[in-house]
Amino acid sequence: MKPLGTLLAFLKRDFQIEISYRTSFVLQFVGILFSVVFWRLLSRVVTAAPDTPGLDGIDYFAYVLLGLAFYHYLSAALLAFSSKVRQEQMTGTLEAMLVTPTSLGTIVLGSALWEFVMTSVKAVVYLGVGWSIGVNLRWEGLLPGLVVLILTILAFSGIGILSAAFIFYLKRGDPITYLVSSASALLGGVFYPPEDMTGWIATLSRFLPITYSLRALRKALLKGSGFGELLPDIAALLLFIAVLLPLGIVAFRFAVRKARQEGSLVQY
């Protein structure tokens, strides 16, 4: 019960901090509204042929809407683990947390939770606004979609924890955040279907977990696909989780031990 209580304490802390910046809190949601309207208008002008590989008959606006809503989970995973750690290092609060008996793993996980909660709220707002202006969401795909989402968060968290390991060791210049977020936005199917890409770019997109996440989420939520149809993407995500999560945890443990040896755990 105690670890759960500790995680709830992190959520409460971040909620209290978040609402202390009232204007910024509200503007985040206004920003989503503007973003959805912008893409709605743009998709009226830029229309892709229905037989474009990867679209599979999906309207381009609906395609982008899902891409935007769930790309934020990747940003959250990368930001929540590494940026939060760095922020806590710089404000001195990390040191204050590390002298408590709470494990470093719980501290890092707890610090990341709020980002995921906020991202989920934003994803719901994205989908809600999209639905209100004509995107046809298939409710029968909700359960498979949720399962894919959980796998997505786990796979992205592996990358996020790896990124936090870099922050502990290198302090700055974490190469993971930049590389993964740029490559994912460009090649992972947020704005453009990877299936329509050719050559080495298409090959590269297959090494990004977001490619499989977005494809499965679109199939579930826009076409109402069941687990059977999502199986190849789910298998790919499980493979990413099996590789990235242990890799992230091992790298994180190594980096923390090294930082404690060097006495640089709370340096930035």
Add this chain to the structure above:
Amino acid sequence: MNEAAIRTQELGKAYVKRRSLREIAMSPFAAAEPVQGLVDVTLEVRRGEIFGLLGPNGAGKTTLLKILAGLILPTRGRAEVEGFDLASEDRAAKRAIGFVTADERSFYWRLSGEENLVFFARLYGLGAEEARRRVRDLCETMELKDVAARQFMSYSSGMKQRLAICRALLHDPAVLCLDEPTRSLDPIAAKHLRRFVSEKLHVGRGKTVLLATHNLAEAEEMCGRLVVLDRGRVVRQGRLEEITGGLPGRDGYVLSVTGNGRVPEDPRWSAVEEPQPGGTLRLTVAVDRGGAALSDLLRRLLAGGATILSCSRREPSLQEVFDLMDEGGGGAP
């Protein structure tokens, strides 16, 4: 029964000096140079005492405290807090120790003092209701009750420091480590804090306090025993009078004289002359121990035309011990 609240044995910490790009370019395969943060530090802090950790900047005080708080791993040796080995029982050791960091920023500035404390109380494993009750009690004890609901960013330095002490007491640890707690306080706030630590925490609650400071007056006022660190090594250790008692090879005296009180030059003594109201002269002298040096000094003063009104033995202050260390005269007594 184990009487030691903290015990370290031959504790050592070596840092690896980061090489500059130029050094790496000039000799890419050279081994990094180690920098000694702590060297064979052996000490024992007894239960219920205020133990001072003294030394100039870079002496290793904070390194030692951070090792005890579990933030840094030692390179060698071992350390125990309340009988818990830091290497194998670090969680239990963390429950036994409260660490007050020197960094007054280490709170969430947008949260109130109370919200901050409740959050940290949860990290110490307290339940929600227990955390709130404990925070209320501590805020009352630390005279923060009236400002507990205010955002941390509106606090004065004194309030921030008291809040940091509240945080270190949330789990009611037996040992409290204070890293230069009065560094950013004005003299009055510093005096209040010292009194609080001595009277309420030490005497009132029976806490063992390990106080790191470079404020010698503070150490003299608060600490029963202390250790002096210099460049990571223990150079002196013991009760205050043992540390100040007798600079190596010399004794201190204070003389009050009238007439010609000029001290003749002699390698066996050194003196500081201070004119006093009423025409007297105060001489603070350090004289070679043993032999006839003191008698010779007095004889030559009298022969020079001085009248000696008083002469008393005087223990050197910690400042003088430090000055002597700075001149290379330090060393374990």
